[in-house]
Amino acid sequence: MKSTQAHYQQITNTCKELFINKMKDYGAAWRILRLPSLTDQILIKAQRIRSIQDLEVQKIEEGQVSEFIGIINYSLMALIQLELGIAEQPDLNPKEATALYEKHLQETFQLMKDKNHDYGEAWREMRVSSLTDLILQKLLRVKQIEDNQGKTLVSEGIDANYQDMINYAVFALIHLDS
DSSP, X not given: OOOHHHHHHXXXXXXXXXXXXXXXXXXXXXXXXXXXXXXXXHHHHHHHHHHHXXXXXXXXXXXXXXXXXXXXXXXXXXXXXXXXOOXXXXXXXXXXXXXXXXXXXXXXXXXXXXXXXXXXTGXXXXXXXXXXXXXXXXXXXXHHHHHTTTOOSSSOOHHHHHHHHHHHHHHHHHHHHO
């Protein structure tokens, strides 16, 4: 069995490669998306995963893996949007976008290592379906925070929820790869 950190980096390297290739195809068109639009994109991916997990027959043959990768990449885009704000036009070249992607991925990776230390890799005992449900719960929280104009009374902010979604998606992909 690979270490969590090695497996995490393998999976996120695949996600980053897809992000870079999509930047080559589309540029930074995603920079115009408001946070609720990114949240809704992640919601679509998570609901699709839940549907795949619950339905016996699929009409579209894409599986959970590509959807979890989408959750990771859209969440990283959201973290970049939180940092930079929304652009009226694409304003990042591939090198700049990749540097920001890597910065937020490294911060999220560190969070995973810290939580993994404190929780003793409890996620390894979880089902992929439970990780999916936790992502959906985080999305509902984010939507509520967005509806509250980003204000919380006692809860962590939107950024922490996006980071948790990334880490849950990576954990699900580790399970699916095992």
